[in-house]
Amino acid sequence: MPRQRPDLHTLPEVAGGGLLDRRLFLRRGLALATAAAAAETQAADELPWLHTPGAPFTPYGQPSSHERLTARRIGANRAVAGNGVSFTPLEELEGIITPNGLHFERHHNGVPQIDPARHRLVVHGLVRQALSFDVKSLLRYPMRSQMLFIECGGNSNAGWHGEPIQRSAGSVHGLLSCAEWTGVPLSILLDEAGVDAGASWVIAEGADAGAMNMSIPLTKIRDDCLIGLYQNGERLRPENGYPMRLIVPGWEGVLHVKWLQRLEVTDQPVMSRNETSKYTELQPSGKARQFTFTMDCKSLITSPSHGQTLPRPDVYQVSGLAWSGHGRIRRVEVSADGGKSWADAALESPALPRCLTRFRIPWRWDGKPAVLKSRATDEHGNLQPERAALVAERGRAGYFHYNAIVAWAVEDDGLVTHTY
Amino acid sequence: MGWSRTHTERAAALLSSLLLSACVATPNAVEAPRLGQAVDGAALARQQLNVFPDGRGLPPGRGTVSEGAALFARHCAACHGKDARGGSAEELAGATRPLNTPAADKTIGSYWPYATTLFDFIRRAKPMTAPGTLNADEVYALSAWLLHINGVVGADAVMDARTLPAVRMPNRDGFIRIEAE
Numbered sequence: 001m002p003r004q005r006p007d008l009h010t011l012p013e014v015a016g017g018g019l020l021d022r023r024l025f026l027r028r029g030l031a032l033a034t035a036a037a038a039a040e041t042q043a044a045d046e047l048p049w050l051h052t053p054g055a056p057f058t059p060y061g062q063p064s065s066h067e068r069l070t071a072r073r074i075g076a077n078r079a080v081a082g083n084g085v086s087f088t089p090l091e092e093l094e095g096i097i098t099p100n101g102l103h104f105e106r107h108h109n110g111v112p113q114i115d116p117a118r119h120r121l122v123v124h125g126l127v128r129q130a131l132s133f134d135v136k137s138l139l140r141y142p143m144r145s146q147m148l149f150i151e152c153g154g155n156s157n158a159g160w161h162g163e164p165i166q167r168s169a170g171s172v173h174g175l176l177s178c179a180e181w182t183g184v185p186l187s188i189l190l191d192e193a194g195v196d197a198g199a200s201w202v203i204a205e206g207a208d209a210g211a212m213n214m215s216i217p218l219t220k221i222r223d224d225c226l227i228g229l230y231q232n233g234e235r236l237r238p239e240n241g242y243p244m245r246l247i248v249p250g251w252e253g254v255l256h257v258k259w260l261q262r263l264e265v266t267d268q269p270v271m272s273r274n275e276t277s278k279y280t281e282l283q284p285s286g287k288a289r290q291f292t293f294t295m296d297c298k299s300l301i302t303s304p305s306h307g308q309t310l311p312r313p314d315v316y317q318v319s320g321l322a323w324s325g326h327g328r329i330r331r332v333e334v335s336a337d338g339g340k341s342w343a344d345a346a347l348e349s350p351a352l353p354r355c356l357t358r359f360r361i362p363w364r365w366d367g368k369p370a371v372l373k374s375r376a377t378d379e380h381g382n383l384q385p386e387r388a389a390l391v392a393e394r395g396r397a398g399y400f401h402y403n404a405i406v407a408w409a410v411e412d413d414g415l416v417t418h419t420y
Numbered sequence: 421m422g423w424s425r426t427h428t429e430r431a432a433a434l435l436s437s438l439l440l441s442a443c444v445a446t447p448n449a450v451e452a453p454r455l456g457q458a459v460d461g462a463a464l465a466r467q468q469l470n471v472f473p474d475g476r477g478l479p480p481g482r483g484t485v486s487e488g489a490a491l492f493a494r495h496c497a498a499c500h501g502k503d504a505r506g507g508s509a510e511e512l513a514g515a516t517r518p519l520n521t522p523a524a525d526k527t528i529g530s531y532w533p534y535a536t537t538l539f540d541f542i543r544r545a546k547p548m549t550a551p552g553t554l555n556a557d558e559v560y561a562l563s564a565w566l567l568h569i570n571g572v573v574g575a576d577a578v579m580d581a582r583t584l585p586a587v588r589m590p591n592r593d594g595f596i597r598i599e600a601e
Contacts (some may be wrong), residue, residue, distance in 0.1 A: 079499060079508040080548055109548060124464055131456030140453050187515070188452045200601075201468050210545035211552070217600060262467070269600065270470045271534045273541035277526065280595060286520030291600035328471075374518060397524060 008315040008364060017336025018364035020315070022346035025360055032317040032362055035308035035416065063101075072102055073171045080112025082209075085152070087174030090321065091302045096348075096356040097147075098177035100232050104253075105239050106152055106175065109209040112259055114413045116243040119207065121189075121227065125265035128194030135243045138184055138227060145182040146226070146249065147355045151175060151295045153252035153279050153400040159387065160396045164418040171405070172418070176323075178356040181247045182230035186263075187222045195265055203270045204246050204255070205262040214255050215269030216248060220293070224249050227260065240308035248331040250325030250354035251293040252400075254279055281398035289398070295325035297384050299332050299359070299376035300404040310414035313367035318345070319360045324378035328352065331377040332359040338371035338407065339386065345374070353379075370410045371419060387420055471540040475585030478539060481556030482580040485573070488565025491558055495547040504569055509548075513569045519594065529570025533595055535587035538563040560584065 032288040044050065055154075064072065070092040076084030088104045091383035098104075107110075116135040125132035141170050148177035158165040165172055175355070190202075195218070202221045205213040228236065228246040241258030250257045254274055269275065281289040304310060318336075322329045329351055333342035345359035359374070375384045386402035405408075409419035471477040482552065493502065499509035506512070515525035524530070543559045545551050554562070564579040567587060577583070 026504070077508060083548075109545070109551060122459060122464065122467070124468075129456075130459040130461070130464055132459045133456050137453075137455035140455060142452060189456065192452060192454050192456050205469070209551045213470060213540070213544070264470055266469070266470075266472070268472060268474075270540065271473050271537050273537055273545075275539055276530075276531050276534065276595075282519060282524060282526065282531075284520065286518065286524075286594065288519075288595050289598050290595040292598045294599065399471060 002323045008362075010174060011364070013364070015335065015337070016341040017370050018366055019245060019318075019334060019336050019343040020359045020362040020364060022344055024362045025317075025346055030068035033311070033314040034317060035304040035310055035414075040067045046228065068223075070102070072104070073168075073174070080109070082107055082370065083362065085175060087170050087227075088177045089168070089170040090174045090176065090300065091169040091305045091308070094319075094358075096178050096321065097232060098179055100179070100234065100237055100240070103177040103179065103231070103237075104150075104152065104175045106154075106253065107208070107239070108212055111239045112208050113226070113238060114207060114243060119243055119259075119261065121244065121260060121263070123189055123263045123265070124198040125203075125263075126199040126267065127190075127265050128196065131189070131193045133189065135229075138229065138244065141184040141188060143182050143229070144185055144226060145180055145230075146247075147178065147180045147350070147352050148247065148249050149176060149178040149295075149354065150253045150256055151184045151298075151323070151325075153254055153292075153295075155253075156298075156402040156404075156406075157399050159404055159406075160391070160398065161400040162396070164420050166306065166418055168249050168307045169300060169406075172306075173300050174194040175253065176321075176356075178323075178352050179231045181226060181228045182233075183226035183228040183247060186225040186227060186246075189227070189263075190222065193265075197310065198267055199265045201266045201269050203262075203264040203266060203272075204257040204260060205264070206241075206257045207259040207261040211261075212257065213270060213272045214257055214274055215266075215272065216251075216255055216293075218265070220248065220251070228256075248293075250295060250327075252279065252295055254378055255293065258420050279400055281394065281400050283398065284395035289401075292401055295323070296401065296403040297324040297326065297329075297376050297378045298322070299329075299374040299384055300406050301334070301372055301374050301408060304372070304410065304416045305408055306416055306418045308416050308418070309411060310365055312414070313365055315362055315364045317360055318372060318374075322347075322357045322359055322374070323355070324380075324382060325354055326378050326380050326382055328379045329352070329357040329376055330379045332357075333375050333377075334359075334361045334363075335373045335375075336363055336370050339373050339405070342375070365410065366413075367412060369412050372408045373405050373412065374404050456585060468533050469540065469544045471536045471543075472552050473534045473536050473585065475581055478536070478581035478584065479556045480581065481560050482578055483559070483561025483564050485561075485564045485568040485575050487557075487561035488563070488568075491554075491562050492565055495554075495564070499548065512566060515570075519591070525571060528566055528577065529572055530590050531592060532592070533589055533592050535563065535567060535572070535584050535589055537586060538566060
């Protein structure tokens with residue numbers, strides 16, 4: 001017997017502002033409006049691809065030319081083009097996996113074009129025997145795959161500004177990507193070199209112009225870090241560290257050292273430029289937080305979000321991403337009345353630890369101004385804070401590790417903007 | 421521990437260690453192919469760039485404040501400004517707003533906790549157009565000049581493997597370690 005389509009306009013609300021029960025998604029045949037514009041329809045006999053042979057095979061697939069606007073947004077130094085960032089367009093994507101060509105980047109001095117035959121990873125310092133590994137050798141080691149997000153410590157830092165920045169979700173929060181990473185557990189290589197008693201840190205160094213270096217506690221390295229060789233099934237791309245990068249699950253992006261060439265096992269951090277003058281957060285007291293490795297519990301509504309328009313009052317799908325460097329996302333709540341009331345969103349499978357988790361909830365927009373928010377809770381009970389609470393605690397000069405609730409204002413004409 | 425194992429205990433311990441090694445999810449070193457190649461110590465020393473707060477990793481050499489001034493003008497001023505107060509690249513000196521005020525200046529003199537970081541970073545990353553090309557004397561000299569214009573050392577300072585780690589930076593105790601001992 002065909003299931004009857006529920007009347008979306010009479011369903012009871014589960015929270016203020018028109019939020020509906022998250023389980024509505026499970027009902028088949030339920031179509032929800034989105035903020036994306038609908039394509040024009042055309043008669044089938046006018047469609048040329050139905051009447052002429054298509055293009056031949058290509059060795060490596062590329063996105064449709066019609067999707068060329070789904071691209072990374074680049075913010076680089078005018079004087080040095082290889083110094084800057086590129087943002088993942090989060091609001092253009094669905095699911096939880098970031099396509100490799102859209103993974104966010106942060107480079108200090110360009111993308112090195114490394115010949116894998118000439119690249120070596122050296123493990124030395126407080127070890128029984130300093131060892132060098134070439135790429136071919138590492139590809140023969142036992143590997144592990146894990147779906148993990150990587151988020152830059154500076155992601156969302158416009159949130160510290162006094163006024164909300166009016167840019168798309170991805171252009172503010174898109175120093176965040178998620179992939180299946182495959183590589184060699186670092187503990188295997190350390191065991192082979194034989195770590196000395198008294199070692200407590202590992203200093204990782206890249207082979208970029210500038211040989212960026214960062215210190216990581218040995219316990220973390222042994223616990224779950226990988227030498228990443230593959231990203232979503234293919235070898236890493238140059239801009240993501242080819243031929244190998246460090247994968248440090250749940251910790252800030254700068255530690256995932258790209259183009260990895262050296263691991264020095266030591267008894268202390270090196271106090272490099274990036275772990276002293278950068279990636280430290282100045283507090284109102286004048287003291288700075290240092291070694292703030294874990295990316296905290298966080299979420300972001302990607303649809304609807306800044307720059308999109310709701311064409312008419314209707315029932316919409318509110319959808320977004322949640323993540324926590326501490327572990328698994330347990331709960332995401334959404335508010336349509338600026339945080340006065342909240343409803344549980346549905347979490348899509350898989351909801352993996354230290355991985356992006358997709359959430360969804362239906363929302364009936366009545367055409368009046370509304371403020372949408374989402375807040376995540378992880379399995380350890382970490383709750384994403386309101387912006388005012390985060391600013392009260394940390395001040396506004398911290399620059400890094402901003403994880404406050406993001407609010408989108410929906411105007412009566414359907415336009416969505418960033419608000420506090 | 422003043423106890424000795426019986427045969428049964430020894431057998432049980434052996435069995436459990438066998439079971440344990442068979443059950444660990446992560447492949448251990450025994451199962452790995454062990455393809456790492458021994459590294460020549462001299463080559464390793466040449467490539468090693470890490471410089472620690474206690475001075476470990478610093479090479480022989482020396483540089484003065486005045487030598488550093490000339491090097492900065494040639495290699496660095498275009499981006500950091502002639503007084504190192506910032507340009508297309510960040511400010512390195514000249515802080516006026518203290519760290520406990522809004523829009524505080526985070527310069528070498530006001531913010532960086534260790535002088536050795538200067539050597540570590542300049543040697544590996546500068547100048548931007550040709551990183552890793554400055555020799556040890558030049559890096560010591562640039563470190564000396566940057567410390568001098570930040571008011572940390574005098575105009576006659578000479579930096580080397582002994583004097584650089586001995587410099588106590590003004591904000592040495594300005595950091596709270598959140599996730600590290």
